[in-house]
Amino acid sequence: xxxxxxxxxxxxxxxxxxxxxxxxxxxxxxxxxxxxxxxxxxxxxxxxxxxxxxxxxxxxxxxxxxxxxxxxxxxxxxxxxxxxxxxxxxxxxxxxxxxxxxxxxxxxxxxxxxxxxxxxxxxxxxxxxxxxxxxxxxxxxxxxxxxxxxxxxxxxxxxxxxxxxxxxxxxxxxxxxxxxxxxxxxxxxxxxxxxxxxxxxxxxxxxxxxxxxxxxxxxxxxxxxxxxxxxxxxxxxxxxxxxxxxxxxxxxxxxxxxxxxxxxxxxxxxxxxxxxxxxxxxxxxxxxxxxxxxxxxxxxxxxxxxxxxxxxxxxxxxxxxxx
Amino acid sequence: xxxxxxxxxxxxxxxxxxxxxxxxxxxxxxxxxxxxxxxxxxxxxxxxxxxxxxxxxxxxxxxxxxxxxxxxxxxxxxxxxxxxxxxxxxxxxxxxxxxxxxxxxxxxxxxxxxxxxxxxxxxxxxxxxxxxxxxxxxxxxxxxxxxxxxxxxxxxxxxxxxxxxxxxxxxxxxxxxxxxxxxxxxxxxxxxxxxxxxxxxxxxxxxxxxxxxxxxxxxxxxxxxxxxxxxxxxxxxxxxxxxxxxxxxxxxxxxxxxxxxxxxxxxxxxxxxxxxxxxxxxxxxxxxxxxxxxxxxxxxxxxxxxxxxxxxxxxxxxxxxxxxxxxxxxxxxxxxxxxxxxxxxxxxxxxxxxxxxxxxxxxxxx
Ligand SMILES: Cc1ncc(C[n+]2csc(CCOP(=O)(O)OP(=O)(O)O)c2C)c(N)n1
Numbered sequence: 001x002x003x004x005x006x007x008x009x010x011x012x013x014x015x016x017x018x019x020x021x022x023x024x025x026x027x028x029x030x031x032x033x034x035x036x037x038x039x040x041x042x043x044x045x046x047x048x049x050x051x052x053x054x055x056x057x058x059x060x061x062x063x064x065x066x067x068x069x070x071x072x073x074x075x076x077x078x079x080x081x082x083x084x085x086x087x088x089x090x091x092x093x094x095x096x097x098x099x100x101x102x103x104x105x106x107x108x109x110x111x112x113x114x115x116x117x118x119x120x121x122x123x124x125x126x127x128x129x130x131x132x133x134x135x136x137x138x139x140x141x142x143x144x145x146x147x148x149x150x151x152x153x154x155x156x157x158x159x160x161x162x163x164x165x166x167x168x169x170x171x172x173x174x175x176x177x178x179x180x181x182x183x184x185x186x187x188x189x190x191x192x193x194x195x196x197x198x199x200x201x202x203x204x205x206x207x208x209x210x211x212x213x214x215x216x217x218x219x220x221x222x223x224x225x226x227x228x229x230x231x232x233x234x235x236x237x238x239x240x241x242x243x244x245x246x247x248x249x250x251x252x253x254x255x256x257x258x259x260x261x262x263x264x265x266x267x268x269x270x271x272x273x274x275x276x277x278x279x280x281x282x283x284x285x286x287x288x289x290x291x292x293x294x295x296x297x298x299x300x301x302x303x304x305x306x307x308x309x310x311x312x313x314x315x316x317x318x319x320x321x322x323x
Numbered sequence: 324x325x326x327x328x329x330x331x332x333x334x335x336x337x338x339x340x341x342x343x344x345x346x347x348x349x350x351x352x353x354x355x356x357x358x359x360x361x362x363x364x365x366x367x368x369x370x371x372x373x374x375x376x377x378x379x380x381x382x383x384x385x386x387x388x389x390x391x392x393x394x395x396x397x398x399x400x401x402x403x404x405x406x407x408x409x410x411x412x413x414x415x416x417x418x419x420x421x422x423x424x425x426x427x428x429x430x431x432x433x434x435x436x437x438x439x440x441x442x443x444x445x446x447x448x449x450x451x452x453x454x455x456x457x458x459x460x461x462x463x464x465x466x467x468x469x470x471x472x473x474x475x476x477x478x479x480x481x482x483x484x485x486x487x488x489x490x491x492x493x494x495x496x497x498x499x500x501x502x503x504x505x506x507x508x509x510x511x512x513x514x515x516x517x518x519x520x521x522x523x524x525x526x527x528x529x530x531x532x533x534x535x536x537x538x539x540x541x542x543x544x545x546x547x548x549x550x551x552x553x554x555x556x557x558x559x560x561x562x563x564x565x566x567x568x569x570x571x572x573x574x575x576x577x578x579x580x581x582x583x584x585x586x587x588x589x590x591x592x593x594x595x596x597x598x599x600x601x602x603x604x605x606x607x608x609x610x611x612x613x614x615x616x617x618x619x620x621x622x623x624x625x626x627x628x629x630x631x632x633x634x635x636x637x638x639x640x641x642x643x644x645x646x647x648x649x650x651x652x653x654x655x656x657x658x659x660x661x662x663x664x665x666x667x668x669x670x671x672x673x674x675x676x677x678x679x680x681x682x683x684x685x686x687x688x689x
C-alpha cells in the first residue's frame with residue numbers, strides 16, 4: 001500500500017503543477033513511513049517540502065497556498081500529532097468555502113497515518129476519524145486496499161474540497177497484485193463497496209478493520225454463517241444507499257471499527273441503519289469497536305483492537321436463525 | 324573543521340540588524356517629515372477622517388440593531404489606513420475582526436465589509452477579487468494563511484506580498500509563533516503588523532507578554548523587528564511600505580509593532596471602565612492620529628478649509644450611504660445554508676435541504 005500511495009503522489013505531482021506535497025521529514029527522508037520517498041529528488045524541494053515542525057503552521061500555510069491556487073497535500077506524521085492543527089482544520093479548512101459563499105474552496109488533502117496494530121508507543125496509534133467526520137465541510141476517506149490507496153488518493157487530491165485522508169498504517173506493508181502501470185478502475189469518493197456478498201448478516205467496516213472482517217467472514221463459514229462485508233471507503237460522504245440496500249437484504253448488521261465505540265463512527269452508522277431499515281431488521285445493529293479508553297500501550301493493544309473472535313461473538317448475538 | 328564550524332551549530336543570522344529601535348519611529352513633527360509628498364499626507368488625512376466617521380457610524384448601527392457587534396478601531400485608524408495604502412493592487416491583506424477599516428480603505432464595499440458583523444453571512448466580499456482574506460475571528464489563525472499565500476505567490480514567480488494584521492493579545496497564540504517561524508525559514512514575502520493597542524479585551528500589556536517590545540520577538544525568528552508610533556500615519560505608512568518592498572525584493576518577512584491605543588471599548592458590548600483608567604484614555608486622546616496629522620498638514624500649509632471640507636463631506640457621504648444601505652433588511656436565501664458546504668452536497672445534505680424547503684413552503688402556506 002505504501003508504494004501505491006507513493007505512486008499516487010508521484011502521478012499527481014506529474015499531472016498537475018499546482019500539486020505540492022509538504023510536511024515533516026517528507027523531503028530527503030521520504031517521510032517516516034517512506035510514503036513520499038524520492039519525491040523531493042524527482043520534483044524538487046519546492047514541490048515536496050520539508051517544513052518546520054509545526055502542524056498548525058503546516059496546515060495554516062497550506063490554506064494560504066490553496067487560496068493562491070495551489071493544491072497542497074499535507075502529511076501529518078502520526079494521528080495524534082495532527083491535533084495541534086485541529087483548529088486550522090475545523091475553523092478554516094472545513095469552512096472556508098462556506099464562509100466565503102463558494103468564493104474560496106480549499107483543495108487541500110490532509111494525509112494522516114492512523115490506527116494501531118504496529119506496536120507504537122503512546123500517541124502513535126490513535127484512530128481520530130470521529131473528530132473529522134463530525135466536522136461539516138470535510139471529506140473523510142480511508143482506503144483498505146491497495147487499489148483504493150492509489151485511486152482514493154488521486155481522487156482526494158483532485159477534489160475541490162478538503163479531504164482528510166486517513167491511511168491505515170498497519171496496512172502500509174500489505175501486499176497485493178497491484179501494478180503501478182495499470183491502476184484499476186476505482187469507484188469515486190463517497191461510494192461504498194461490497195467486498196464480500198453474504199446472505200446471513202453484514203459486517204460494515206472501513207480502513208484497518210477490513211482485513212479483520214474478511215477473515216471473520218471466512219471463519220464464520222465453519223459455523224455455517226454466510227457473512228457479507230461492506231467497505232465504506234468514505235465516511236463523509238457516507239454511502240447510505242449501499243449500506244441500506246445490503247442490510248435490507250440480510251436484516252442483520254454489525255459495524256466494526258477499531259476506534260472507541262462511544263460517540264464513534266459506528267454509532268452514527270448504526271443509527272442511520274435503524275432509521276432506514278427498521279422493518280427489515282431481525283436484530284439490533286451491533287457495534288464491535290475498541291474500548292472507550294486512551295489507546296493502550298503496545299503490549300496490551302491486542303486486547304483493545306477488535307479481532308475475529310469478538311466479531312464472531314457479536315454475530316452470534318444477532319440471535320442467529322438460519323433460513 | 325571544529326564542532327563550532329558545522330552547519331548544525333553555526334548561527335544563521337546576525338542578531339544585531341534585526342533588533343528594533345529603542346523608541347517607536349516617528350515622522351510627523353520631525354524635520355524628516357518635510358520630505359513627505361503632500362499628496363501622500365492628504366490621502367492619509369482623507370482616509371483617517373473617513374475611518375473615524377466609519378467607526379462612529381458602525382457603532383451607531385449596533386445601537387439600532389443593524390449590526391450584531393462592532394469592534395471599533397477608533398484611535399487606531401492610522402494603522403488601518405496605512406495598512407491598506409502600503410499595499411499594491413496585487414498584494415493581499417489578512418485582517419483580524421477589528422480591521423474592517425483596513426478592508427474598506429483597501430477598496431472593499433463597506434456594506435460587504437460589514438457582512439460578518441451584520442450577521443447575515445460570514446464573508447461578504449470575494450476574497451480573491453478584493454485580495455483581502457476574510458476577517459478572522461479566531462485569533463492569529465490568519466497569520467499562517469498569509470505566509471502560505473505569500474510563499475505560493477513567490478513559487479509562482481509573482482511579485483505579490485501579503486500583510487497580516489494581529490493584536491497584542493494575538494501574539495501569545497501558537498499560530499503567531501508558527502507563522503513567524505515559517506515565514507522566516509521560507510523567506511516568504513509577508514509583513515506582520517502587530518497593532519499594540521494596550522489591551523486584549525480587559526487584559527493589559529503587562530499580563531500579556533514579558534518581552535521588551537513585540538518587535539523584539541522578531542529577532543528569535545531571524546527577521547527584522549520594527550517599532551513604530553502607531554498613531555503617526557506617515558510613520559506607519561513608511562515602515563510598512565519599506566517592509567512590503569523588502570518582502571517583494573526577496574529579502575523575507577518583517578515584524579512591525581505599531582504602538583497605539585484602543586480609545587473605545589473592546590466592542591460595543593464591552594465596559595472598558597471596569598479595567599482601565601480614564602486618565603490613560605485622556606492621555607492617548609491627546610495623541611490622536613488625526614490631530615497629529617492635522618498638525619503636520621497645518622505646519623506645511625497643506626490644511627486649508629477646502630481640504631478639511633472635502634474630507635468631512637466625503638466621510639459624511641460614506642456614513643450616509645452606510646445608514647441607507649444598512650437600513651434595508653438584507654435578502655436572505657435559506658437555500659444558501661446547504662449551497663456552500665461542499666462542491667457537491669452529500670446525500671445527507673440533500674435530504675436536509677429538502678426538509679428545510681418543505682418547512683419553508685408550509686410556513687408560506689399558513
Ligand atoms: C483563539 C481565540 N481565543 C479567544 C478569542 C476571544 N477574543 C476575541 S478578541 C480577544 C482579545 C484580542 O486582543 P488583541 O489580540 O490584543 O486584539 P484587539 O482586540 O486588542 O484588537 C479575545 C480573547 C478569539 N477570538 N480567538
